[in-house]
Amino acid sequence: MSSPKLNLFSFSGNIKILHMTWIAFFISFVVWFNHAPLMLSIAKTLNLSQPEIKTILILNVALTIPARIIIGILVDKFGPKRTYSTLLALGSIPCFMFATADSFQELALARFLMGFIGAGFVIGIRMVGEWFPAKQVGIAEGIYGGWGNFGSAAAAIALPSLALMFGGDEGWRYAIACTGVISLFYSVVYFFSVSDTPKGSTYFKPKKAGAMEVSSIWDLFFYVAMNIPLYATLSLLTWKLSSFGGANYTNLISDTAAIFIHIIIWCLFAYNVYKIVHINEEHLQKPIDAIHKYKFKQVAILDLAYMIAFGSELAVVSMLPMFFYETFHESQGITMIQAGLLGGCFAFINLVARPMGGWFSDKFGRKLSLTIFMLGMAAGYFIMSSIDAQWPIVVVVLLTMSCSCFVSGGCGAVYAIVPLIKRRMTGQIAGMVGAYGNVGGVLFLTILSFVTPSIFFLVMGGVAITVLLAVQFIDEPQGHMAEVLEDGSIEMIELS
Incomplete structure (x- = not known):
């Protein structure tokens, strides 16, 4: 390739x-x-x-x-x-x-x-x-x-x-x-x-708007299940902004309003389930030609991969300057400004590492690339969990930048697959995968508020290992995907 x-x-x-x-x-x-x-x-x-x-x-x-x-x-x-x-x-x-x-x-x-x-x-x-x-x-x-x-x-x-x-x-x-x-x-x-x-060229559009089409009844259930964390995260954010969430945030929402918002969120979830079923019920009642099928597991695995890749990136970028300052201020005299500059190296790598992840996927295969980036990400976070005040700053920065390469590369590898699943639904697939990235950011930052940075890095390393196992079940995009033209004829789009 x-x-x-x-x-x-x-x-x-x-x-x-x-x-x-x-x-x-x-x-x-x-x-x-x-x-x-x-x-x-x-x-x-x-x-x-x-x-x-x-x-x-x-x-x-x-x-x-x-x-x-x-x-x-x-x-x-x-x-x-x-x-x-x-x-x-x-x-x-x-x-x-x-x-x-x-x-x-x-x-x-x-x-x-x-x-x-x-x-x-x-x-x-x-x-x-x-x-x-x-x-x-x-x-x-x-x-x-x-x-x-x-x-x-x-x-x-x-x-x-x-x-x-x-x-x-x-x-x-x-x-x-x-x-x-x-x-x-x-x-x-x-x-x-x-x-x-x-x-x-033809711009292919979904037959119905409001939810993704799926290819089997089991994928329908899978799709509904994968929507639950999105709404759960909105509930988590509501909890944080109410008095239930403690003193870290302003009680912007009263207890009564928070309960009302929770009800609205889960009513929207119920409506979303209705839309998913309504959009899929008709075409699932009759056999679907093999060339028009796709596996929703592809989307679900990419959701999880982006959750750990981009989600952990959001969380680490938010906490790294303070982590460097609190860890090395007394032992090595790091100032707040220096800590901010050093922490910024994690996000800066994204400029070259994300394109590298996409290039690696094009050249060596999508599944292999995602596997390597997940493995490197897990190793990076596990090693970062052992950082203490005695580590040389140069070593810590090099470790941080190395870990960032795998994190950003993983983001690139995820979106090297997204456009190759189902062309007419690429926006919806990209939207769901992207939303899971934000879910990861909220989840990991919430975890950080309850544990030490060391445990925080260990948790992300553990999640990366779990996602690594899930990636082994993804199918390498190959052959062609089929889309229907307005005149009813079939266009085959090359995948490899």
């Missing part, structure tokens, strides 16, 4: 689409994380307490879980061009709301709504999958994910300087508003610069 080289210096054909789309993802992540590097200034201006700051941070990811599912449905129905442009334009609104907020409540509402733009990642997966053949889709998706994901780091680097340039205690407002202007401007640029498919 070989991958033709990509001329990334070109700006035509599918390379143009790749560049335009990773920039859209990059901007969406700049907007999504524009608050993080400015949080101290924001807190000072509005006199925020520590629980209020933590509440703002967790609200930033709360809406992203359902948003990725919803965006997956929309991109399959309306196409990535319209969906991405609309999301970037609408995402500027809560950005402006946040920039002009004068109270904690206004900040909290804007930040909650801002989580929707974090779902933009899903759209580009479908777009890139449409434009690149199977032998290049891994490296293309890896570049899209890795370079776009760097938007969070770019925000951390650029926005404090931009706020300083505007000057004064209100400089952060202008810096954040600038990201909204950029998002709004690029929404127009993107709409007029791309198309959903190459000329002459």
Whole structure:
């Protein structure tokens, strides 16, 4: 299995689409994380307490879980061009709301709504999958994910300087508003610069919108079961933001409101189950031709793989600077600034490691690549669990960067498979897999609040081993997938 080289210096054909789309993802992540590097200034201006700051941070990811599912449905129905442009334009609104907020409540509402733009990642997966053949889709998706994901780091680097340039205690407002202007401007640029498919190609859409089609009654039950953790995570977030969740967060939600929200969440789950059954009941009542079948286990295993890969990345990036400071401040004199810089190396590796994961999948096989990355991830976390104050800083940083290579590479390997399962549902599959990444982030950070960092790393290593075993049951994409054209004829799409 070989991958033709990509001329990334070109700006035509599918390379143009790749560049335009990773920039859209990059901007969406700049907007999504524009608050993080400015949080101290924001807190000072509005006199925020520590629980209020933590509440703002967790609200930033709360809406992203359902948003990725919803965006997956929309991109399959309306196409990535319209969906991405609309999301970037609408995402500027809560950005402006946040920039002009004068109270904690206004900040909290804007930040909650801002989580929707974090779902933009899903759209580009479908777009890139449409434009690149199977032998290049891994490296293309890896570049899209890795370079776009760097938007969070770019925000951390650029926005404090931009706020300083505007000057004064209100400089952060202008810096954040600038990201909204950029998002709004690029929404127009993107709409007029791309198309959903190459000329002459068909954009395949699901027969019905609202849920994925499955190929067997057992896959139907499996699909329903895999939706439970998504809603459970929303309940967990509700619990954290109520008085039941303890003193770490502001009691933004009263006990009565929290109970009401829990009821709404699980009523939505019941409605989702109804939609899943309704969309699948008709075609499951008659035999499905073998060429139209796919195994839902492929989606489920990728859900779990992304949960540990991206979920652990979110958690580690959040805790690593403080971990370095608390571990090495007294023994080796590490300052808070140095700890922040050292902790940033974990996320920085994503720029090259995620494309590497996709390239490795294209060249050596999807299943083998995912296996290697899961194994390396497990080993990395197990070793990191033994870090103590006596370890040399150089060794710790090298270990952290090595572990990050496997974590980010694993993310790239996951999305090297997603576009090769069922073309017309790529958005929905990418949305569900992406949502599981956020589930992992919430889950691991919740675990961290109850245990030591050492146990935290051990838990993630154990989860990686469990997922490694699950990966052995995934099927290597090969041969062709079938999609039905509007005239009823069949188009075979190459998978290897």
